[in-house]
Amino acid sequence: MTRDAVTSARHQHRRRWMLAIPLVCFAFWSGGIGAAAQAAELPRILVLATGGTIAGQADPRATGAYKSGQITGEQLMQSVPGLDKLAKINAEQISSIGSQDMNDKVWFALARRIQDAFDKNEADGVIVTHGTDTLEETAFFLDNVVRGDKPVVIVGSMRPATAVSADGPGNLYEAVQVAADPRSRGRGVMAVLNDKIQGARSVTKTNTTSIETFSSANDGPVGYVDTAGGIRFMAQAPGFRRTTYQLPAGEQLPRVEIVYSHANMDAVPIEDAISHGAKGIVLAGVGDGNTSKSALDALEAAAKKGIVVVRSTRVRSGFVTRNVEVDDDKNGFVVSEDLNPQKARVLTQLLIAGGVTASAELQKAFTATW
Numbered sequence: 107m108t109r110d111a112v113t114s115a116r117h118q119h120r121r122r123w124m125l126a127i128p129l130v131c132f133a134f135w136s137g138g139i140g141a142a143a144q145a146a147e148l149p150r151i152l153v154l155a156t157g158g159t160i161a162g163q164a165d166p167r168a169t170g171a172y173k174s175g176q177i178t179g180e181q182l183m184q185s186v187p188g189l190d191k192l193a194k195i196n197a198e199q200i201s202s203i204g205s206q207d208m209n210d211k212v213w214f215a216l217a218r219r220i221q222d223a224f225d226k227n228e229a230d231g232v233i234v235t236h237g238t239d240t241l242e243e244t245a246f247f248l249d250n251v252v253r254g255d256k257p258v259v260i261v262g263s264m265r266p267a268t269a270v271s272a273d274g275p276g277n278l279y280e281a282v283q284v285a286a287d288p289r290s291r292g293r294g295v296m297a298v299l300n301d302k303i304q305g306a307r308s309v310t311k312t313n314t315t316s317i318e319t320f321s322s323a324n325d326g327p328v329g330y331v332d333t334a335g336g337i338r339f340m341a342q343a344p345g346f347r348r349t350t351y352q353l354p355a356g357e358q359l360p361r362v363e364i365v366y367s368h369a370n371m372d373a374v375p376i377e378d379a380i381s382h383g384a385k386g387i388v389l390a391g392v393g394d395g396n397t398s399k400s401a402l403d404a405l406e407a408a409a410k411k412g413i414v415v416v417r418s419t420r421v422r423s424g425f426v427t428r429n430v431e432v433d434d435d436k437n438g439f440v441v442s443e444d445l446n447p448q449k450a451r452v453l454t455q456l457l458i459a460g461g462v463t464a465s466a467e468l469q470k471a472f473t474a475t476w
């Protein structure tokens with residue numbers, strides 16, 4: 107090839123490169139813009155971590171043993187691949203406790219942070235990571251105090267992050283799917299674990315160790331979710347109406363005790379509750395919210411002293427009905443309807459804190475929210 111031919115081939119080659127570079131840059135730039143634009147459209151999810159097994163770490167010295175609340179919310183979310191395709195996530199640590207230690211201080215901090223994030227439009231949805239032992243109580247408390255229709259999802263796990271086939275990562279992924287989905291709006295607080303989406307009023311823990319532990323005995327899940335198939339919400343029963351109560355001033359809810367009924371029941375646990383200043387007593391009754399005559403007499407005396415008495419049941423499903431074997435009208439008692447004792451306690455605390463103590467008004471509150 108002559109020298110001229112070589113020179114012009116070199117020029118052509120350089121010209122092609124000169125052309126290609128801006129094209130390549132444009133491709134990166136537009137791709138980057140595309141990715142940035144896509145990211146900008148993703149829903150903003152605020153994750154509030156409280157501890158629990160989902161943040162637990164196994165004790166290397168003993169098989170099976172673990173400690174709750176060891177991993178931060180930030181670390182949890184970073185440990186789950188693919189979340190960045192679902193939402194823009196911001197994680198904050200509210201507490202690092204096993205949920206058997208859940209308390210009013212954490213409840214109030216959660217409620218205030220969620221309300222603030224919604225009122226300032228900082229988030230399109232909130233996820234609370236939580237231990238499973240009292241998950242249902244926190245879910246119900248938040249469901250009764252957080253205003254607005256943006257999704258609040260509460261999630262936990264039955265096995266620590268370090269366990270063989272840990273259930274936390276899958277639950278977290280599904281929680282983000284639900285919190286990020288516009289169809290989740292207006293449904294109140296929902297618990298997402300093990301492919302199920304369950305309402306705060308009904309969901310309850312039913313097994314000490316199984317990952318299939320949360321269920322809603324009276325009305326079933328509000329929907330299902332899986333990492334591959336997405337979300338399916340069941341048709342919502344008409345007449346579903348949520349009431350929200352003012353978060354009481356201070357950091358403490360009124361003392362309301364749960365008294366568990368059993369064979370050979372006497373009045374001692376009720377008298378103890380009264381002597382420790384209980385403003386309300388929830389009976390975890392046998393059957394349809396029943397208990398022994400001596401216990402009933404003590405509850406009647408408590409009601410006469412202005413202590414709120416709510417008949418709930420230790421039975422897992424069904425509704426507690428007024429005036430069947432107990433004369434609620436005469437005694438001024440309230441029935442919890444479908445609320446189990448631990449949730450009846452939360453609603454009783456909020457009602458007393460809000461100055462509602464007349465049994466007719468209390469009964470309306472227990473019945474109006476389902």
Ligand code: DGL
Pocket residue numbers: 157158159160174203204205206236237238239240262263264265
């Ligand atoms: N320590 C219990 C709790 O934090 C463990 C149960 C769990 O989170 O699965 O509720």
